[in-house]
Amino acid sequence: MKMSRGERELQKQFGTEKRAGAFYKNQMTDSLTPRMADFIAAQEMLFISTADGGGNCDASFRAGQAGFVRVLSEKTLMYPEYRGNGVMASLGNISENPHIGLMFIDFTEHQIGLHINGAAQILEHDALSSLGFNDEEIHFLNEQEDGRAERWVVVTVHEAYIHCSKHIPVLRKHSDDYARDADDRKRKGGDFFEVKNK
Incomplete structure (x- = not known):
């Protein structure tokens, strides 16, 4: 696990070295535990x-059915890229720089989060065989x-x-139909923030 020079210097400056050391020792790992995978x-x-x-930098959001992010091993996971606005900001960054940060937050049940930092690569469907998937498994993934x-x-x-759960708000989940039925053309049409005619 890599600790940056900046974080080390600021830990020293603000007197948090002991706390940080305990966190590195007890809370950080270089692979996914079974509990993390679940x-x-x-x-x-x-x-x-x-x-x-x-x-x-760029930050973005991904969503899908539970399990849309698949843990393949303690060192590997993958997620699907769905159709978006065509800008390809995240994928474009990955094509230049593989470093990626993932943040999972459970807002509704445990109010806890999981950080994962690692290296990303973009794979087309037919390249999934490089991960050990056979044609039948790739077809099944697409069906899922x-x-x-x-x-x-x-x-x-x-x-x-x-x-940690500190400051993570408790949210209530609505049915999938709640967002689909919302009659808000600006929100659905992509110009909620009124940029088009600026």
């Missing part, structure tokens, strides 16, 4: 952070995704650690 399998949303080759997965992002885990 947690990931239950999540329906994911926040990701990427940066381009120059270090310019109802054909919506355009490609996949595979992440090699470098470090994983808890995001």
